[in-house]
Each structure stands twice: as C-alpha cells, then as structure tokens.
Amino acid sequence: MSTSSTAADPVAGSAGAPRRSLAPDLARGLMLLVIAVVHAHMYVNATAYLPAGYPTEGGPLDRLAAGALTLLADGRGYPMFAALFGYGLARILVREEARGRGWPAVRRLLRRRAWWLLVFGACHGVLLFGGDILGPYGLLSLLFVSALRLSDRSLLRLAVCCAVVLPVLYNAVYVGLVTATGAGASSAQGSGDYLADMLLRVGSWPFTTVLFAIGGAAPLLVGMWAGRRGLLDHPERHRTLLRRTAAVGLGAAVAGGLPLALVNALVWDDASTVAMTVASVLHTVSGYLGGFGYAALVGLLAARLADRRGPVVTALAGCGQRSMTCYLLQSVAWLVLFAPFALGLAGHIGVASSLLVGAAVWLTGIAVAELLRHANRRGPAEALIRRLTYGRRSATPTPTG
Template identity: 50%
Template sequence: MSDDAPPHSAPAMRQPPGDPVSGAGRVPSTAAGTPPTAPPAPLPPARRDLAPDLARGFMLLVIATVHAHLFRVATGAGGFTLDGTLDVVATAVMALFAENRGYPMFAALFGYGLAQIHRRRTDEGRPWPWVRRLLRRRGRWLVVIGVAHTALLFYGDIISVYGLIALAFVAMLRFTDRRLLTHAFAWMAAGTLAYSAAQNLVFGAAQEPTGGQNPGPLLDVLFRLMTLPVFWPLMIAISVFPFLMGVWAERRRLLEAPGRHRALLVRIAAGGIGLAVLGGIPQALVNVEVWSVGPVAATAVFWVHLLTGYAGGFGYAAAIALVAPRLGRRRGPVTAALAATGRRSMTAYLLQSVVWAALIPPYALNVAPGLGDAQAVALGVGVWLATVVICDMLRRAGFRQGPAEWFLRRMTYGRPARG
C-alpha cells in the first residue's frame, strides 16, 4: 500500500487484512552512502506496470467483503445467519474464494515491492547499509501508521504487521534463492500450524455475540491496543511465507515481464485457484452447517483452508498478471479506476476502516446485527466501490498519490527540494 514503484506498492491490508504497502522509485544519482538531495518523484501512471496496481485494487474488494461478512458474525448472533439460499451461497463463496485468500497476495506484493526498492537503490550504487536504513525507516513508519489505525479505527490492522516484517526480515533480501525458499517454507509449515492451533482459542471470542452491550469508544480503543501483542505474532507467523515468495518473484520480474513467464504464470493461476477452491470446500461445509466437527477437526479443516489460501492468493496475482497486458493496451475507465485504487491501496484500505468505524460498532450505527450474510457481502462490495470512486477522483484531479501514500513517502524520503 504505497506508491514508490512501478509494479507494486501493497496492502493487503494489507490485510489483511492486507496490503496494503511498498514500492520503489528512481533516486537522483549522488555519492554512494549519502542521502539523495531530493526524494525520487512518483512515477507517472504511464510508466507503472499495471498488474500489481490491478491486483491490489481487486484484492481490496476481497478484503472489504471478508471484513463485512465477519463483522456481521462478530456483532450479530454469533454465527452465520443462513436464513435463505442467498445467505448459504454467499457464505460458501466467501469460504471458497475470499477468506484467507486476499492477505497472502498483499503480503507477496509487499515483499515484491520491498525487493524492488532494494534492487533499484543497489543498481544506483547505494551500499547495503544505506538501503537497509531506508527500508527500516519505511518499516518504522508503517508500524506508526498501523498502530494509529488500530487505535482510531480497526482491530485487524495489517499495515503495522508489514512494518514489523520490514524491520525484522530486511536482511533476507540478500539471501540466496535456496536459502530464501528454505526459510519461506519453514515459516509456512510452522506459521500455519501455530496460527491454526491458536485460531479458535484466540479469535473465537471475537465471533461471540455482543449481547447488545455497548463498550463505548474509549474502551474499544483500549481493547484494540491490548490485542496487538497477540495479534502481531500470529499475523507475522502466516505473513512471512508470502512475503518471501514475493521477494523470490521479484527477482524473476514475474509481474513486470509476464510475457516471458507466461507458462509459469498459467500454471500458478490455474493450479493455485483450483487448489484454493478444493481446499476451501471443507471449511465451506462447516460454515454452512452441513458438516459438524469437533475442536480438533475444526483446527485441521482451518489449517487446510489456510494453506490452500496461499495458493489462491498467488493464483489471483498470476491471473491478473496474465490479463494486465491486454487491458493495458486498451485501458478503459474501469481499468483506470481499478489501477488508481491499487496505486492508492493504503488510502483505500484506511478509507474502508473509516466506513466500518461509522457503521459497525454498537456505539455507532450498529448495522451489522440486522444484516444477513448476503447483505453483509453486498455492503462490503458497496464500500469497496465507494473507495474506487474516491481514488479515481484523485486520479482525475491530478494527484499521483493518496494522502496515506504521500505521508509514508515523505516520512521515508524526507521533504522534496524546492524547484
């Protein structure tokens, strides 16, 4: 979720919650090891690769619908309504195509963008300590933005998670491919098992009915901040794998040159999305109450859902990379609006949270308990569409960045020189 680079900025909000968050640009040539006299200007849309922007724009739709659906569960009757065919279909579709399928792509795009910054700065002759300081400064400000987002708006922030990953794992950008993939799959195995084991225990309370109680905004802020010591380790555990796979993909320019990797991208798209749907069937059956399982089986079902969600996120990214060149040659208003949203993904992600803060809490409009599952998904689509319209208005007004992207860039690179 940022705007320093052609192919990406994720997110993901996060993600996440997503992703919101990353990118790269061009810095004026200066002496190695010294800061540039001015930060690089954001690249104009015509010079940006379309695929990552489209991917983030589309994944923000996944994030919005997932959040709206889960808000209804957490603040409603404590479960899915399933009052009619539409509710059953909506709940099943979310399990097969959306839940735990959006944040892996945002985390991968974040890794892709961070690797781009490293490559471009290194190609300019910057020494590693200089690049590392730049990336860690970016990570620190992502944490600041994410903590503020948590305190003011939303308990499921992913921006701070990406910032912590940038701080803790920046050295892995210099790993060999073999070492990088070894760490990636080790995190996949350990992280998904730990998250699945903790999921029912830690997050089960979030899906209990509120019983009409109104905690008030101040207690809500306190509760959200108190969840961070538990939320951060669990989200990092399942985000490092896609982050590292994004670094691996950037080394091969998979999103920048899809024509050179068409066969690989086709396999990732078809196999990844197919595997995600297949792996989502057990969780969908549980969610629509066709299959009743005990705690151990529920953990196993969720673990399969989580693992195959990685494949789905990567598959979505590959599919968008395949169609982006054709869309780019005859870019219409819809494609331009989606790309504008992806370029301003952090701003769009935060805007979604502003809407949720107005609609969801019991001390606000408290609309969730009155919604069915299908209505909640429709609400998520509507919120996403509103952010697309706002981001496209910013594009048409001549703003290359959203406010969040502008702030992160300013804090990372400093004030631009006059003239």
C-alpha cells in the same frame, strides 16, 4: 525494465516512477474488493461494534454466501497482499542499487519504512479497526529485510518452512486469542462505547499484529523471489509460469478451502475439534496458494490488456495505486456503518447483504481514488508514508500513468 517500487508495493506511493506497471496496481485494486467483503461479513450477527464472523444460522442465500466467501475470499486476499509487499521490497532494492546505493543504506531505508508502518498500523488498529494489516507489514519488514540478501534457493526453502510450520502456529495463536478475548462468532460483545472498545483494541493489537505476521511470512518471501525477476512488471514474458501458478494456486485454494466452507455454510455441522483444526490449517495453507493464483491471474490479465487501458481498468489501477488510503477509508466506513454510536448496522445484516455493503464501500474507495487521480495526487496515506521514509525526495508528484 521498470524498477519502481510503487509498481509492486502494496503500501503504494513509496517511490515515484515515470511509468508504473499495470499488474500490481490492478491486483491491489481488485483485492481491495476481497478485503472489503471479508471485513463486512464480520459484523453479521454482531451485537456491537466488534467483529463477529460467520453466523450460526441463516437462510439458504446466507449459507451459500458464507461458503463462497470462505472458499474464494477469506484468507485469500491477505496472502496476496503480503506477496505483493515482499515483491515491492525486492523492487525497492533493485531500484536503489541501480541508483548506486549500497546494501547498508537500503537496509536503513527499509527499516525506517517498517517502523513507520508499525506506527501507522498501531494508530489504525487502535483508533479504527482491530484487523489491521499495516502493523504486520512493518513487523515482517523488520524480521525479514535481511532475507533480500539470500540466494534464490535459500529464500524459497525458508518460504516452504514458514508455509509448513507457521499455519499450525497461526491457528494455535488464533484459538488462544479468541479464548482470551471472548471474540468469536458466538460471543462478539462490546460496550457500545467508542473509548471502551478502543481500549479493548489497545490490548488486542499487539497479538493480532503477531498473528497476521505469522500468516504473511511465507507469501512475503515468495513475493521477494518473484520481485527479483520482475514477474509482474513484465508478465508477458512469463505467461507459462503465470498460467501454471494460476491453475495450481486457485485449484488448491478451492480444494483446501472446501472443508471449512462446508462448516461455515452449515452443511457440515458435526465436525470434531480435530477435524476443525485440520480444516482450518488446510484453509490457511491453501490460502497462500490461492493468493499466488490470484496474483498470477491478474498478471495474465494485465499482459493481455497491455497498454489498452479503458476507464474501468484505469480506475481499478488508480485504486490499487492508492491502496493504503483506500484500505484506511474502508475502516472508516466500518466505524460509520456498524458502530452502535453511528449507524449501528452491526447485527442487522446477513452474510449475503454484507457482500453488497462491502462492494459499495469498495466502489466508494474507487471513486475517491479517481478524484485523486484526476487531480494528479497520491493518496494522503501514501504521500505521508513516502515523506516520512524518503524525506524531501518525496516531493516529486506521482504520475497518473
């Protein structure tokens, strides 16, 4: 059984391995598409380089796209990445213990990695994109690293508690943040000046980091539980569980996301504040299950493919293997495409066309990852975070398998 941390770590490249598992890399490569289309639509109707959200008007195609994004993408990709991150933490523990390292040494390693993720996240969130998720990963690692020592039952109980309590807190913090900053679908204003917008992100990054950490806590803990069992390292051994998870998770995601999807598609336009709050909480909770369902579905696909990896699957897995680099490249693309001091496309696209923009940015990331794969190189972000975390142990090249 493979014990590579990179086989399941959303911040790929934290450890080398003679053979990487397909499912986690494939999942990250595919979910980067979800991240791309969700981020691209945030600039619809924006009047400056600040995320806006879903439009308050639009043609049938835009309204259909808004509903589909809410139902299938928005709030579904991040929980999956958080679960994969927790999975990776558990696999790091397994691997390091197999090498004879005790818990205190592994805990120091994981905490050092968490602090560096916070540094990466702060730089990313301030310089490029206010929706940073690297900082929340670092914060979650610091808060829950000791949960790796809990029993299975205690770990799942803690995950359930987080899933029940934290979505309400998440939506309360989100509403407060929108009210305090004036950032929303109808008030996405900005100065059009990079330095001024950067200063705005300096003030908002700590709050969004806490917000996204709240939203990722439950999936992270479930991912730790799955990582102990190596569910995605050997999905062929867990087909029944993965089938059930895919069916229940994706079904719940569609059912729980439907009310908010109707609102964003402008079908339900007279929802009260209470109804909107309930719809938002349902969307958040069902997003957890949807993330698990997507991960299980990719696991089943990987089990079917086994070692029959064609060029498309190889490219997707290579992108997932370098997911941190591709994720950061997406943020560079948003700056170039949407900033008023660059191409200035913010506010000039609809929701439907934003899907095409997001897909194009995702494909560009795959092309970059393919160039790196053919050169037998890690992504630059993965190489740096690994070197900072592991020191000279990071000198071993990453295999392309």
